[in-house]
Amino acid sequence: MLAKSDVLNLDGLLSAAELSLRGSVRSFVAERIRPNIKKWYEDGYFPVEIAREMGALGLLGMHLKGYGCPGRSAVEYGIAAMELEAGDSGLRTFVSVQGSLAMSAIHKWGSEEQKNAYLPGMARGEIIGCFGLTEPSSGSDPSSMQTIATRSGNGWVLNGAKRWIGMASIAQVAVIWAATDEGIRGFLVPTDVEGFKATPIDPKLSMRASIQCDIELDNVELLDSAMLPGVQGLRGPFSCLNEARYGIIWGAMGAARDSYEEALKYSLERMQFNKPLASYQLTQEKLVNMLIEIQKGTLLAIHTGRLKDAGTLEPVQISVGKLNNCREAIAICREARTILGGNGITLDHSPLRHANNLESVRTYEGTDEVHTLILGNHITGQRAFR
Template structure:
């Protein structure tokens, strides 16, 4: 055999990896505090969440009783400063999202909406009175928030939203509807975006406000353990103090979405890691033709390709985390992360299902549940097509949305 074609020599067999992210030893890129936060979240989920995931998905049940526990862990608005928020760096928040989505996308979605949409919108654009009223309660989990931007006819094109707010004296009258709103029917306060004569503005609408109703959306095949709602506003009268004073124009809600997308690009890595761990464990235990299927070349090809894609996604997520911590991240860079990592995660989930064979359709195993959930993740906070166009515009300077 030619020397150049020989397999690499190894002095010792290290055995199988416990975590496919050990392939590139990415944990060495984290600080001790970041590793501790990640381990704390993973331990909580192993104890309180993982034993119930299949049942929650099958029964379309959101474990609302966990919300105060998430608050106690400091996960709600954890990357925000003050008002009871933990004030961690962005990378730590991303790692928490990774672990949450490794369990189920519904949990990461809840934390993302609570912290990066509801709480961020109040922290960034609200008055001091609004911050003091809502943020400590939202951070502790004693209150729940939601974020109303998407409408039945306007998802990727929010600039043309039909929800309207009109001034009547010092008050506002709000009319319209929102669709696909995570946490909608259980939220104590909704951040709602509406068109006004002054452009798009944001409003805080508390639960129980006359004319405000929320109805759950059922018959879902994805994100079944998450509450998804339609919001309706019928002549909802709001005081001037309900308006987010610093939110002016479409850039305000889009900046909130960018915060949520950052959590998603880490979360997708978690879902993919869980799928690959499941497939690795199964392939080692499943015996066919007298050997574990992990010893067959075709299976190893699948596992190797997925591990490379997973570790590449993790490196991208960590790089973007460092850029965000340095205050240098740009929206198109977040789009690169969301586009690549969700795309890779859903491909990994589907491939892992094939390794499990017929057992892969059972809720005893996670890959198909993750694949179903990732179909929603692929669409929300900007579809794959929209993020492709964001990247395309950054490369060419040309907008191709219309």
């Protein structure tokens, strides 16, 4: 018999191991995140201690192999992202910043010395990393970055600024991308070095249980060994962004599913005109439309994950998933809030919190507009970015 909210039997597309992992992460969210997220979100608080807990569960850099990393599949990573974001986007974002951005940059482009120095501790959650690409005047167009690294003796001096950098104020290492005479290069910057300053951005209306920062780089001196040797140009940061974008395809559907389940439960319990809300045609239409988009978006995520595991996933396919699933997830969360009525604007219920968070998710790792133009370029052969 089909599950009521899995009418396409998508669980049948997952292996026993994948379902087991989902159960483990779902239990972690139920025990560790759900009881606390209301206060964390209200207080604008990220629980730093959860990093080691996530490391112990194998959630950090989980798709990376070797160097103490879990080495799980792309689909398994996606499943974990979905379950974490059903708890809160801010907590899933930490896993993405740590694993898909900072750890991926080191794993893909670092030296053996850099990989051995950082990745095992990052996988355990003992070392927290951040990823500095976006700048105050350069978001969607990183080629115009103003952060500069200049040669100085046997090392480098970095000057510039970054903005909206997740976890920067609690990180021990920052992956900083800077323009050099030989193109854009990545640098591993210890956050306790002189001239490095990270300031949390506050107040925020979104991602309140997460940390985003401004970074200032004022004559930061680094040895030559701080440079990531394996890549030159924007291919380096873009390869990491695609890892993060992939996780968002799954994560957004987690937020949408949680909002739908909250609205469904409420509609069955809330009585209006002597009948439950769920008995009204308009309410059922809302619930059905939400469920269909969640099933479609989850199917898209599974298919994308299978392509990634097969090594055939193209960046334009990631753009399809990121654009569609974020757009639909926000619509679902907002629609779920309408079923909750006035009660839906309180933190006693999750949909509006998810919708607020998804405004950030929809913007970072490529806005709707950027992914639309990536797809437009693919289907027409005409670049419309400039």
